[in-house]
Amino acid sequence: MAKPASQQLRIIGGQWRSRRLRFPAIDGLRPTLDRVRETLFNWLQFDVEGARVLDAFAGSGALGFEALSRGAKEVVFLEKNPSAAVQLKENLQTLGARNAQIWAGDALNWLKQNPEPYDLVFLDPPFGLKLLQPAIDSLTLLPGALVYVEHETGLQLQxxxxxxxxxxKQTKEFCFRLFQVEAG
Known part of the structure; x- marks a missing residue:
């Protein structure tokens, strides 16, 4: 059976609550589940409004769109897959969001070349490709920054x-974690 050409995700909260956005059916692209996003944004309820956000390995853009919907000042989406990047742009136009940009290219290269600090960073790379540790190692963050990390259960990180x-929180398949950068 052939995969559909596109799939949908639903924004859970904020000004675009219940809006549905399309994303391409691409191997390895797995939007953060609704229940996980709901938990994450409950954790972040006082930290999103006015934040500068980086959605590295954006994929469907589920996390970045959720942050925009909840009042983020700016979101930068990094996405390597050309069709996913095009769909991110179309979704921004559909929502009328002007406080976001999409960089279509390798997130690790972008992180090395753009050491800008962000208030909130989403790191949810495709599983099994060993991208998470190099992304963590490439981040430049100021004290107080928050970092969301989603990875396979059992993955050891430095x-x-x-x-x-x-x-x-952890399931059989994956773990999701929220960190804060301390002074030091």
């Missing part, structure tokens, strides 16, 4: 010593 884990 985290910077100034990252304090605030929240964590």
């Amino acid at each position: 985290l910077p010593p100034n990252w304090q884990e605030l929240k964590q």
Whole structure:
């Protein structure tokens, strides 16, 4: 059976609550599940409004669109897959969002060349490609920044010593965690 040409995700909260956005059916592209996004944005309820957000490995853009819907000042989406990047642009136009930009290219290269600090970073790369550790190692963050990390269960990471884990949940397949960068 052939895969559909596109799929949909639903924005959970904020000004675009219940809006549906399309994303391409691409192997390895797995939008963060609704229940996980709901948990994450409950964790972040006081930290999104006015934040500068980086959605590395954006894919469907589920996390970045959710942040925009909830009042983020700016979101930068990084997406390597050309058709996913085009769909992100179309979705921004559909929503009328002007406070976001999409960089269509390799997220690891972008992180190395753009050491800008963000208030909130989403790191949810495709599983099994060993992209998460290099992304963590490439981040430049100021104290107080929040980092959301989603990865396969059992993956061992070398985290910077100034990252304090605030929240964590795990399923059989994956783990999602929220960190805050401390001074030091």
